[in-house]
Amino acid sequence: MERNPMNKKILLVDDEKDIADILRFSLEKKGYMVTVAYGGEEAICLIRSEFFDLLVTDLRMPPPDGLEVMKEIRAVSDETEIVVITGYPSVDTAVRALRDFSAYDFCTKPLRELRHFHLTVEKALERQALRKEKANLMQKLEREIEHHRKTEKILRKSEKELKAEKQKLEDSNTALKVLLEQRNADRAELEKKMLFNINKLVMPWLEKLKCDCPGKKQKICLDIIECNLRDAVMPFINGFSPEYFGFTPREIEICNLVRQGRTSKEIADLFCISVRTVETHRNSIRKKISLDKNDNLRAYLMSSH
Numbered sequence: 001m002e003r004n005p006m007n008k009k010i011l012l013v014d015d016e017k018d019i020a021d022i023l024r025f026s027l028e029k030k031g032y033m034v035t036v037a038y039g040g041e042e043a044i045c046l047i048r049s050e051f052f053d054l055l056v057t058d059l060r061m062p063p064p065d066g067l068e069v070m071k072e073i074r075a076v077s078d079e080t081e082i083v084v085i086t087g088y089p090s091v092d093t094a095v096r097a098l099r100d101f102s103a104y105d106f107c108t109k110p111l112r113e114l115r116h117f118h119l120t121v122e123k124a125l126e127r128q129a130l131r132k133e134k135a136n137l138m139q140k141l142e143r144e145i146e147h148h149r150k151t152e153k154i155l156r157k158s159e160k161e162l163k164a165e166k167q168k169l170e171d172s173n174t175a176l177k178v179l180l181e182q183r184n185a186d187r188a189e190l191e192k193k194m195l196f197n198i199n200k201l202v203m204p205w206l207e208k209l210k211c212d213c214p215g216k217k218q219k220i221c222l223d224i225i226e227c228n229l230r231d232a233v234m235p236f237i238n239g240f241s242p243e244y245f246g247f248t249p250r251e252i253e254i255c256n257l258v259r260q261g262r263t264s265k266e267i268a269d270l271f272c273i274s275v276r277t278v279e280t281h282r283n284s285i286r287k288k289i290s291l292d293k294n295d296n297l298r299a300y301l302m303s304s305h
Contacts, residue, residue, distance in 0.1 A: 008125055009033045009050075013043040013057040013069055014085065019111075023056070026114050027121065040064035044072045052080055054125055059086045059093050067093070070101040078102075079132065081124040085109060200252040247288065254281045259301040 010032050014020040017038055024034045035052070037043035040061050046052075047069070055073050059066035066084065073080050084106035086094040094106035104124035107117050210222045247255065250271075257267050264278040271278075282297060291300055 008053045010054045011035050011052040013037045015039050015061040040069050043069045047073050054081045056083045081128045083124050201256045251285050258298050
């Protein structure tokens with residue numbers, strides 16, 4: 001709180017020059033900066049041109065009187081404190097000044113002891129300092145509240161954005177998981193078909209070539225081919241469950257030839273078996289895959305292979 005009198009400006013208004021000069025001299029001895037106006041009109045001009053911490057004014061003066069001076073100072077400033085000087089007949093008017101213009105206090109004439117007057121001035125200025133400090137604290141509090149509001153708004157926005165990003169990431173992870181599962185399923189299906197084609201559709205014919213091949217050198221080449229093929233399919237064997245485990249090797253061979261468009265007679269000639277035996281195998285295949293006798297076996301095998 002400011003207590004240094006040198007920082008305080010006082011406007012002293014009294015049409016009685018002797019009283020005004022005495023009060024000015026006593027206040028200046030206390031260290032205050034005092035400006036004197038010897039009438040209401042002069043006081044109003046000063047009020048309109050500069051700021052005063054304290055207005056000390058007599059009430060009974062030629063117009064404009066003390067009430068008009070107080071009305072003028074309240075029109076330009078709520079921070080200026082007011083101390084009224086009045087005679088005994090004007091006490092009611094002084095009380096009105098306290099009520100209507102927020103005057104701090106009043107002193108009655110004649111001012112026989114200046115000590116009470118000085119104390120009133122000091123207390124009025126202390127109240128002004130307190131009010132100013134309160135206003136500053138309120139402004140500071142309002143700024144802090146506004147800062148907290150902005151911070152809270154930013155945090156809410158950040159939280160909302162984080163939730164959106166989290167949801168987006170979760171959706172991406174879900175989509176990625178689905179893609180990975182589909183990729184793994186496609187890979188497993190490809191491995192299954194590759195293993196099936198090599199083990200069931202290539203190896204039997206390779207074995208047949210080895211049995212029918214008269215040359216030793218050719219048999220060695222066929223052994224090498226078989227060994228390399230088995231090495232190639234070895235990574236796909238672990239955990240593999242072939243779709244056609246229910247078929248016999250001969251039925252698998254016949255399925256492959258039917259899919260290629262071979263007739264029962266062509267298949268019979270190739271395997272040196274009767275056409276009736278081929279038809280028996282075909283009926284067994286139909287039964288195992290629950291295919292109606294009116295449905296085309298080759299079309300089914302081509303669509304599901």
